[in-house]
Amino acid sequence: AREFHLVARPQGEPAVTDFALVERTLPDPGPGELLIRNLVLSVDPYMRGKMAGVRTYTDPYELNAPMEGGAVGVVEASADPDFPVGTTVLHTAGWRSHALLPAARTRPVNTDGPLGPSVYLGALGMPGLTAYVGLLHKAGLREGDTVFVSGAAGAVGGMVGQLARLHGAGRVVGSAGSPEKVAYLVDELGFDAAFDYRAGPVRKQLAEAAPDGVDVYFDNVGGEHLEAAIWCANDFARFAMCGSISGYNATSAPSAPRNLFQIVTKRLTLRGFIVGDDPELAEGFYRDVAPAVADGRIKVRETVVAGLENTPEAFISMLRGGNVGKMVVRVSD
Ligand code: NDP
Structure with missing residues (x-):
């Protein structure tokens, strides 16, 4: 598996040299765990705050450790019968090719519709x-x-x-x-x-x-x-x-x-x-917005960068306005 680590805290605009792509061998899933191959990753403005090294409303990224972020992936190996191989899940172990996570820290998402899995990182996320x-x-x-x-x-x-x-x-x-x-x-x-x-x-x-x-x-x-x-x-x-x-x-x-x-x-x-802050509002959001996205009353636009290795570039580009709609990184098909 490959994962991004933050190796330097950015001063001003982040540089690609603030990030390093690190190889790691993941063990087989233990009881209740899933091995997930990521399909798409999110890069978001809040991540800039987590790079600064001070606690705001969320903990900072640690240096030389895997970075977190929204992602959607497919289960490749499972030790939880409720999440069979092939299940598509939303989770927070982005910035990497594969994630090993407790199933409880993931949420299955429906990818039958015309919109790809990345919709759960943007309009429906x-x-x-x-x-x-x-x-x-x-x-x-x-x-x-x-x-x-x-x-x-x-x-x-x-x-x-x-x-x-x-x-x-x-x-x-x-x-x-x-x-x-x-x-x-x-x-x-x-x-x-x-x-x-x-x-x-x-x-x-x-x-x-x-x-x-x-x-x-x-x-x-x-x-x-x-x-x-x-x-x-x-x-x-x-x-x-x-x-x-x-x-x-x-x-x-x-x-x-x-x-x-x-x-x-x-x-x-x-x-x-x-x-x-208001988890109870999520249900009304899906009820209200999912149908409007499905029938086209709400239009969804994304800017897609291909390749895990280009995640830092995608993040920096998003901060500069290089995206129209949600900026996502396609990691695998
Ligand atoms: P966007 O998809 O809007 O991407 C960031 C955009 O910011 C860029 O495309 C760029 O567009 C614009 N931008 C960058 N620098 C400047 C600048 N100096 N002046 C004006 N615009 C600039 O990101 P998100 O939709 O994910 O996030 C939008 C905002 O919402 C951010 O401030 C983010 O922190 C906040 N947010 C807050 C949350 C909360 O819980 N409170 C949750 C999620 C997001 P352009 O080309 O127009 O400059």
Whole structure:
């Protein structure tokens, strides 16, 4: 088996030399264990935080040890009768070709449908649940709201915009980092307006895209985006504080937002959340979102990098905006 170890803690943007691919011979599964051949792996922004070596809401990656992350694989050898050879499972032992895990730490997934196993890493996985929980349960979307989402062409953001539309938002606005992504948001995902945050000041572009102000802001980016959303917020607007990717590689403190007093004057609610906080919401998510994905009301887009050995490149590329939709790594067929 081959597995990635973190061998150096990145300073600023991660480098491929921060990772090493290590060979290891795995034993046969012990009682209750499964040997899993990974099909697809996830690379996610939260992994950047785990590389930093300080505990945030999750433990850091240890140096010179196998890295963790979402993955879907197929059981190749089984010592649990409930998980026969050939079962497809979702688990957290990514960044490697094969995983040896207790069956209890995996979840069988259905791959009969037209969508491949990677859908459980994106639209029907952790990012999709994040969008659902943040938009509907933290920001409390109401019919007619103007919703603004940053990072809109990514895994979480694309789901936020589509769920907002399906749940009765009055206007859905997104920002992303290229003209191609802006076109994708409007033409394919049905956003009412979108803008390229690299093309001009966020505040000016947002004010034009949301002329009646913003009622719900789903923040994936932080910094200048958050400052602009506060500027454009209507009184009593609700913010789902999901991520702050503009700062993940930063080596100094951000210079924005500079207008936090407007939280008081506009009586805003900014609510931070972590996707795992509300496990009871997962059932409603699958019930609501799985059929919409299956019948095409929600569109799924992925950027697929081939080959386990390219996982660090895929991760670095995702942080730079190299993905449209969910970034995944195909490890085997
Ligand atoms: P994405 O698929 O959105 O990929 C990351 C994207 O971030 C890139 O494609 C890039 O798109 C954008 N980006 C990178 N740097 C910047 C920057 N400086 N300014 C603006 N955009 C930037 O990732 P996810 O959908 O998986 O995650 C999105 C956000 O959600 C992240 O902040 C993540 O940490 C957060 N998150 C939070 C969770 C929670 O429980 N709270 C759970 C899951 C995710 P572009 O080309 O547009 O720049």
